[in-house]
Amino acid sequence: xxxxxxxxxxxxxxxxxxxxxxxxxxxxxxxxxxxxxxxxxxxxxxxxxxxxxxxxxxxxxxxxxxxxxxxxxxxxxxxxxxxxxxxxxxxxxxxxxxxxxxxxxxxxxxxxxxxxxxxxxxxxxxx
Amino acid sequence: xxxxxxxxxxxxxxxxxxxxxxxxxxxxxxxxxxxxxxxxxxxxxxxxxxxxxxxxxxxxxxxxxxxxxxxxxxxxxxxxxxxxxxxxxxxxxxxxxxxxxxxxxxxxxxxxxxxxxxxxxxxxxxx
Numbered sequence: 001x002x003x004x005x006x007x008x009x010x011x012x013x014x015x016x017x018x019x020x021x022x023x024x025x026x027x028x029x030x031x032x033x034x035x036x037x038x039x040x041x042x043x044x045x046x047x048x049x050x051x052x053x054x055x056x057x058x059x060x061x062x063x064x065x066x067x068x069x070x071x072x073x074x075x076x077x078x079x080x081x082x083x084x085x086x087x088x089x090x091x092x093x094x095x096x097x098x099x100x101x102x103x104x105x106x107x108x109x110x111x112x113x114x115x116x117x118x119x120x121x122x123x124x125x126x127x
Numbered sequence: 128x129x130x131x132x133x134x135x136x137x138x139x140x141x142x143x144x145x146x147x148x149x150x151x152x153x154x155x156x157x158x159x160x161x162x163x164x165x166x167x168x169x170x171x172x173x174x175x176x177x178x179x180x181x182x183x184x185x186x187x188x189x190x191x192x193x194x195x196x197x198x199x200x201x202x203x204x205x206x207x208x209x210x211x212x213x214x215x216x217x218x219x220x221x222x223x224x225x226x227x228x229x230x231x232x233x234x235x236x237x238x239x240x241x242x243x244x245x246x247x248x249x250x251x252x253x254x
Contacts, residue, residue, distance in 0.1 A: 001180065001197060001199070003197045003200050003202045003204070005195075005204065007136075009134075009236065009238075011238065011239065011241075013241075042174045042182065043172040043173070043174050043182075043183075043184075044172075045170040045171075045172040045184065045186060046170070046186075047169045047170050047186050049188070053128065055169070055170075055186050055190065055191065056170075056186065057170075057172065057184040057186060057191065057193070059172060059173075059174050059182050059183065059184060061176070063182065063195055063204075064182065064184065064193055064195070066184070066191055066193070066208075068132075068190050068191070068208075068210075070128060070130045070239070072128070073130050075130045075239060077130070077132065077190075077208075077238050077239055079206070079208075081193075081195075081204075081206075083195075105241075109136065111136075111138065111204050112138065112197070112202060112204055114138075114140075114232075
């Protein structure tokens, strides 16, 4: 198996409070995001914090998707890491849409290619 | 809870094949790394691939640690993401030592501070 991967780091702001605090919604969104990108889901683990916030991961055959949400700040910290032929932006965009993110800051890091490279691309989208 | 976090991306090369292929060893190493850095472990999910390779995550109250190992390439793709007062380099160094990584390329990304920033620091260590 090739080591080469693509890792999108997305900082989502101005998301809906209620969605960021709904663990079942987030878990379903992440599984759907993985499947829509063509990934094979292997492990799913989410945790709800008190009084608010959700952390979780979907381990896929092609790497992982993670979230840490801070509903009180409208902020979600997202990582979508894929290897093989998958495009991580499919899942990253699906998640940002699902959370109604008003501001989306994303970078893409190549992984598994030797030295750590500086981000290949950087994008800011303000809804 | 503050959104600010520190995310270490570590590319480890020249690791031991047997360690990279031992799911129990990796899972224990990751839980120990989290605890040594002062984190509180919330969820643990690891998966062993055939014929080789391990992916997994430890969700901590302060974010997460992940690994994808490629034993046949001596490569482990590591993320250690912490918020609060924790120092992610404690866990990252513990993991690199445990896997006997010969080459360690790491960068640290600030998270949850508004726009995505370019890496704050970058380090290459060759054993």
